[in-house]
Amino acid sequence: MRLQPVLAGVVTALVGFSSAFAVVLTGLRAAGADERQAASGLLVLCLMCGLVALVLGLRHRIPISIAWSTPGAALLISSGPPAGGFPAAVGAFLVCGGLVVVAGLVPAVGRLISLIPVPIASAMLAGVLVELCLAPVRALAEVPLLAAPVIAVWALVGRFARKWAVPAALAVAAVAIWLTGPGLGDVALAPALVWTTPAFDLATVVGVGIPLFLVTMASQNVPGAAVLAQYGYTAPMRPILTTTGLATIVCAPFGGHAVNLAAISAALAAGPDAHPDPRRRWLAAVTAGIGLAALGLGAGLATALLVLSPPVLIEAVAGLALLGALAAALSSAVSEPGSREAAAITFVVTAAGVGFLGIGAAFWGLLAGAAMTLLHRPRRPAEERVSSPAGGPPARR
Template identity: 90%
Template sequence: MRLQPVLAGVVTALVGFSSAFAVVLTGLRAAGADERQAASGLLVLCLASGLVALGLGLRDRIPISIAWSTPGAALLISTGPPAGGFAAAIGAFLLCGVLVVVAGLVPAVGRLIALIPVPIASAMLAGVLVELCLAPVRALAEVPLLAAPVIAVWALISRFARTWAVPAALVVAAVTIGLTGPGLGGVTLAPALVWTTPTFDLATVVGIGIPLFLVTMASQNVPGAAVLAQYGYAAPMRPILATTGLATIVSAPFGGHAVNLAAISAALAAGPDAHPDPRRRWLASVTAGVALAVLGLGAGLAAALLVLSPPVLIEAVAGLALLGALAGALSSAVSEPDRREAAAITFVVTAAGVGFLGIGAAFWGLLAGTGVSLLHRRRTPAEPVTSPR
């Protein structure tokens, strides 16, 4: 019983890391990072997330799980390399961190974000995710002998233990890469933090920084707080946002795109499987933070896996990991009949991946959908005033 929260924390870290590190590495490479910069980004995200989870868990004695923004990494993939290269992307990461801190310290900012209709925000997220979620199909067509076992194992394991389906698929992918790839000769496995001096490009800040902030808030911080509430914990959002925003700012020059509340894996540390006594479950999130920081030491090996494999194969694993998020986003996008058309426009514009004025499609999708939603908004008829008799 004493070891139960510790074991739950280790499982939380293993599942969170193995299910999403491929998305992070692919996103950073898509944003212009080289192999060393991408590995540095993964390492610093693990270290920063682990330290924040450790600090908040010890401070508040509730299971606050911290992770990186997986939908944010998918956004980087859909946006592609900015005109200013990876240095400009770093500037956008810094802006995201600043906005998260401001959202924690200034309540008006949080209320402003809440004005964005949920179907519109969900449709933007779905548009960001859909391209990556198509990767398993593309992989099956391009490298069928490598992709078929990965997809088959994922489908089989998800039938019996959904939590472990993506990690199992990743193991199969690693084995096939090891058997068919060129080997690790000449590949640097030791992780290292690599500094990249940020630059600030207006188009990149608007096209990546602002959508990254919105996606992180809507897809990580808000659901993460909801998971804690589901298990009876009131998340202290002001210190959480301030701390994760500062962690993002510190991590950004080393390649970290966003640190935030965990959403999917949060239930592993906050639920009864972590410990029957809710007052003891904070040990699981603290253990998960320490374990995630340790797992970051494998960032070099993880980056090597990405380099040695056919790109579409790792993208396929990442796509499998995000299918659940895509399904949830699509369901939320069409949940309100009056906003379905606006949500569809948001999705189409975002999924098209076409930028204008150097600004990525996610921003234009959000702008188009919000504009149509406001244009078609129906006013509630005023009730007739009756004079007293």
């Protein structure tokens, strides 16, 4: 019983890392990072997630699970390399971290974010994810002998042990790459922190930095707090946001894009499987953070796996990992009949992946959806709009 939260934390770290590291690496490479910069980004994210989980867990004694922003990494994939290269992307990461800190310190910012309709935010996330979730189908067409076993194992393992489906698929992909690839050769397996001097490009800040902030808040921090509430915990959002925002700022020059509350894996540490006594479950979250930091030491090998494999194969594994998130986002986007058209417009504009004025599609999708929401906002009945002759408030009846 004493070891139960520790074992739960180890499982949380293994599942969280193996299910999503391919998304992070693919996102960083799509943003212009080279092999060393991508490995550095994964390493610093793991280390910082572990540190933040340790600090918040010891301070608040509740299971606050910390992770990187998987939807944020998917956003980087859909946005593509910015005009200013990876330094401009790093500048956008810094802006994202700064906005998270502001959201923690200034409650009005958090309230402003809450004004974004949930269907619109969900539709934007779905538009970001859909291209990557199509990768398994493309892989099946391009490299069928490699992709078919990966997809089959994912489906079969998911039938009996859902949380292990993606790690199992990743293991099959790794074996296939080892059997058919060129070998590790001179690939450096020991990761190192690589500094990238940030550059601030307005189009990249607007097209990547702000959507990264919104996606991280809407798809990681808010659901993460909801998971804690589901198990009877009140998330201390102010210290969580300020700490994770500062951690993102520290990570950015070393290639890390965003540190935040865990959403997908949070239930593994906060639920009764971690420990029957809710007062002991914080140990699972702290152990998960420490385990993630330890797994970060394998960032070099993980990056080598990405570099040596057919790109579409690793993208396929990443797409399988995000299918659940896509399904949830689509369901939320169409949950309210009155906003379905605006959500559909948000989705198609974002999914099209076409930027304007150098600004990525996610921003324009959000803007288009917000504009349609305002345009089709129900008008009040005429009797409710009767005003006083001086243009004051509606007359009382």
